[in-house]
Amino acid sequence: MKGLTSSEIGIAALGAVAVAAAATLPLFNQGYYLTLALNIVLYAALCTAWTLFSGPTHYVSLATAAFFGLGTYAVGLGLDHLPFPVLVLAGGAVAAVLAGLVGAATLRISGVYFVIFTFGLAELVRQVVSYAQIKITSRMGIYVFTDFTEKHIYWMLLALTVAVFVTGWLINRSRFGFAMQIIGNDETVARHSGINTARLKITLFMISGAFIGMAGAILAPRYSYVEPPAAFNPMISFLVVIMALLGGTRRLWGPLVGVIPFSILMDFVSVRFPNDTFIVIGIAFLLIVYLLPDGVTGRLEQLRARLRQPDAAAEPAALKEPA
Amino acid sequence: METIVTGVLLGGTYALVALGLTLQYGVARIMNLANGETFVAACFIAFWLFASYQLSPLYGLFVIAPAAFVINWTIYVVLLRPLVARAKNPGMLEVDSILATFGLLFLFQGLMLRGFGGAYTSYAYLSDRFEIFGAFYGLNRVVAFAAAVVIALALYVFLFWTRYGTAVRAVAVSPGAANLVGIDVSRAAALTFALGGALTACGGTLLSTFYTFNASMGVVFTMKALIIVIMGGVGDVRGAVVAALILGIAETSVARLVDPGLTLAATYGLFIFVLLVRPQGFFGRRQA
Numbered sequence: 001m002k003g004l005t006s007s008e009i010g011i012a013a014l015g016a017v018a019v020a021a022a023a024t025l026p027l028f029n030q031g032y033y034l035t036l037a038l039n040i041v042l043y044a045a046l047c048t049a050w051t052l053f054s055g056p057t058h059y060v061s062l063a064t065a066a067f068f069g070l071g072t073y074a075v076g077l078g079l080d081h082l083p084f085p086v087l088v089l090a091g092g093a094v095a096a097v098l099a100g101l102v103g104a105a106t107l108r109i110s111g112v113y114f115v116i117f118t119f120g121l122a123e124l125v126r127q128v129v130s131y132a133q134i135k136i137t138s139r140m141g142i143y144v145f146t147d148f149t150e151k152h153i154y155w156m157l158l159a160l161t162v163a164v165f166v167t168g169w170l171i172n173r174s175r176f177g178f179a180m181q182i183i184g185n186d187e188t189v190a191r192h193s194g195i196n197t198a199r200l201k202i203t204l205f206m207i208s209g210a211f212i213g214m215a216g217a218i219l220a221p222r223y224s225y226v227e228p229p230a231a232f233n234p235m236i237s238f239l240v241v242i243m244a245l246l247g248g249t250r251r252l253w254g255p256l257v258g259v260i261p262f263s264i265l266m267d268f269v270s271v272r273f274p275n276d277t278f279i280v281i282g283i284a285f286l287l288i289v290y291l292l293p294d295g296v297t298g299r300l301e302q303l304r305a306r307l308r309q310p311d312a313a314a315e316p317a318a319l320k321e322p323a
Numbered sequence: 324m325e326t327i328v329t330g331v332l333l334g335g336t337y338a339l340v341a342l343g344l345t346l347q348y349g350v351a352r353i354m355n356l357a358n359g360e361t362f363v364a365a366c367f368i369a370f371w372l373f374a375s376y377q378l379s380p381l382y383g384l385f386v387i388a389p390a391a392f393v394i395n396w397t398i399y400v401v402l403l404r405p406l407v408a409r410a411k412n413p414g415m416l417e418v419d420s421i422l423a424t425f426g427l428l429f430l431f432q433g434l435m436l437r438g439f440g441g442a443y444t445s446y447a448y449l450s451d452r453f454e455i456f457g458a459f460y461g462l463n464r465v466v467a468f469a470a471a472v473v474i475a476l477a478l479y480v481f482l483f484w485t486r487y488g489t490a491v492r493a494v495a496v497s498p499g500a501a502n503l504v505g506i507d508v509s510r511a512a513a514l515t516f517a518l519g520g521a522l523t524a525c526g527g528t529l530l531s532t533f534y535t536f537n538a539s540m541g542v543v544f545t546m547k548a549l550i551i552v553i554m555g556g557v558g559d560v561r562g563a564v565v566a567a568l569i570l571g572i573a574e575t576s577v578a579r580l581v582d583p584g585l586t587l588a589a590t591y592g593l594f595i596f597v598l599l600v601r602p603q604g605f606f607g608r609r610q611a
Contacts, residue, residue: 058414060421105598112354112417113553113598119356120546124591131584234542238425245422275437282430289406289423 019162026151038154038222040263042215045161046236047244047255049211052168053204055249056177056184059111062237063102065122067095067209069232071216073129076142076226084146088156088217095213096206098125103202118237126232133228141227148221156218164211168252171204180204238281239266245288248295257296326579327572332464334571335471339526340544341551341563342478346519349558350495351512353403354417356424358548359541360431361391361520365527366536367439370446380448380532381470387528388521395520398427399513407512428541435538445535467529474525475564482560491515495558523548543587550594569593 004012025037046064054061071091078087102121106114171177183190183197190197220226239262247258262284269280292299340362347355365387372378372386406423410416448463482488493501494511502508530536551570555562570590577589 058418060418105595109598111414115354115421116546116549116553117594117598119549120543120587120591123543123546124587127584127587131582131588238429241422241425276433278429278433278436280433282426282428282433285422285426285429286402289419289426293409293419 015165019158023155023158026154030151034150034154036263036267038150038157039267040260041154041157041161042219043240043243043259043263044256045157045164045215046212046240047247047259048161048164048168048252049208049215050240051244051249051252051255052164052171052211053201053208054244055254056180057111057201057204058184059107059114059201060241061118061205061208062115062234062241063099063118063121063209064212064237064240065232065234066098066118066125066237067212068216068219068236069122069125069129069228070094070098071213071218072220072223072226072231073142074213075217075220076144076231079144079146084148088214091217092210092214095216096210099206099209100202103205107201107205108198122232122234122237126228129232130228141225144220144224144226146221150222153218153222157215160211160214160218165252167207167211171207172252176200176203242281242284242288245295246284246292248297248299250294250301251297254295254297326575328460329464330572330575331568332460332468332571333575334568335468336526336530337547337551337571338475338564338567339471339529340523340548341555341567342475342560343519343521343523343526344545344548345552345555345558345560345563346491346515346522348552350491351399351403351516351519352407352413352416352498353399353420353516354424355516355519356421356545357427357431357541358424358519358523359543359545360428360435361395361523362527362530362544363536363538363541364431364435365391365524366531366534367435367444367538369528369531370444373446373448380528381466384470384525384528387524391524392517392521396513396517398520399516402427403516404509404513407509428545432539432541439538441538443535443537446531448532461533463533467532470529471526474522478522479560487511546587547590550590550597554593554597 022037022041026034046068050061050064053059071088071094074091074094075084075087078090082090102114102117106117171180179190179195179200182193182195183200187197216231223230243258243262244255245258246262247256248254265280266277269277273280288295294302340358343361344355344358347353347358368387368390369380369383372383373380378386402423403420406419407416410419480488482492490501490506491511491514493504493506494508494515498508498512501511547570551563551566554566554569555564570593573589573593574586578586
């Protein structure tokens with residue numbers, strides 16, 4: 001492990017101040033702004049966890065809703081038997097196991113199989129869970145009654161987001177993260193230099209899945225009644241992809257740049273034009289692909305590089321390499 | 324026996340959708356995740372033509388397929404060709420096309436929800452019974468299957484017996500080499516993409532005669548078509564047909580024998596099996 005550079009300490013201090021400021025929000029507002037902030041923190045955790053895997057590998061994972069729903073279900077099923085923190089960890093563990101299975105089946109072959117597999121995964125898990133639940137308990141949903149209010153959920157999600165960031169930062173400065181960077185740039189090179197690419201990708205996918213499962217578990221008390229269509233809502237997967245790509249996946253904090261404006265936009269759209277959310281999401285996807293292929297942070301970095309050395313503008317390909 | 328016949332009849336329609344997707348992905352190299360939306364749009368337009376103009380879905384095919392061809396051609400030329408030009412390698416094109424077609428998926432689904440509402444829709448066309456091997460089946464299913472066979476045969480003749488079809492298959496094998504022997508790859512890709520869309524629309528039109536559909540079910544059909552394409556091998560026409568029939572039978576069996584809510588699980592079971600045993604598809608060769 002390397003020591004901390006002064007700029008890293010600076011960023012850590014800045015992050016700590018930002019988190020501390022965010023943590024005081026429930027003291028000022030318990031209504032609309034807390035709900036909005038809760039959504040932002042939720043998607044910040046989900047998108048950053050998603051980027052842990054999909055950023056370096058460039059694999060578009062749509063499994064978020066499946067992991068999230070499993071986490072929610074872990075809490076719903078176990079609430080009468082185990083304490084809540086244990087259930088959150090269990091939700092993460094169950095999601096990690098599913099991620100490991102999916103990864104083992106698809107990550108050894110080409111990336112497109114992975115996308116297709118995760119595309120229907122949430123629906124598959126939903127069908128299996130509904131089937132099992134009806135067979136065993138002959139009911140569709142579960143009640144989740146806790147003493148947690150919105151502000152507790154908000155604080156827990158904030159803590160989870162910090163955990164995701166710290167984990168991502170630790171991975172980035174480890175041998176593991178270095179190996180992932182090589183895999184992302186050129187998988188053949190990675191394999192030839194003796195990196196077990198499949199195992200690393202599967203491990204990273206499991207870490208990412210575990211955090212998403214934990215987020216789902218933490219959010220369970222908010223639903224108070226958990227049923228499969230709500231817990232495994234495929235929209236979650238797509239929103240996470242959009243927000244993360246909008247922000248940019250090159251940097252750990254990239255997704256955050258996308259989460260904040262897009263959460264506010266979605267909140268506005270769902271209030272004003274509730275029937276047109278699909279159209280807005282569709283247009284957002286198209287705009288990102290055509291106008292911001294590297295996300296907002298990628299575009300900012302390009303501009304900064306261009307300002308620093310004007311000659312580089314003639315050679316845009318060189319700018320696309322991760323700095 | 325009854326299950327197998329029902330499965331095969333269903334598989335015929337699946338085959339058309341999967342053929343459309345396998346052409347789009349195998350030849351035009353676009354993983355079109357909005358394929359299911361073309362399919363559902365065709366269902367609704369067939370319904371609309373039938374309900375408003377008493378136009379039989381079989382004649383409706385002659386309106387819907389050309390329309391789908393033109394729309395898909397436009398989508399390729401306007402939206403997807405810039406991505407092909409921008410991509411530095413196949414992996415980048417794959418990611419870009421997946422994301423762009425996600426956009427189209429949501430856009431079309433949103434527009435259809437606006438236009439047709441979210442309710443389940445169906446209409447009665449040829450709902451008589453028809454006897455095969457001593458058991459009775461809906462005449463509409465049998466007719467849809469027969470139409471699917473005719474369309475698939477026409478495609479086969481085009482691909483394997485005509486000069487342009489050979490060119491299309493050459494692009495599927497190697498775009499670079501096809502370019503060297505004087506094939507306009509970009510044009511062939513656009514036409515194949517459009518043809519794939521038209522085939523998918525035919526599948527939708529036929530399915531609408533015997534199936535209850537709604538504006539948001541496109542994703543499920545895209546999923547099924549994707550799995551069929553992978554089972555059959557990407558760009559492989561025979562493989563797609565065989566895989567579609569297998570999927571139709573597997574789904575019908577699970578729905579009849581286990582639980583109708585688990586059809587997707589059956590699909591996934593097949594998918595995992597294929598991924599573990601033959602990721603290159605039934606007739607595919609292992610990549611070097």
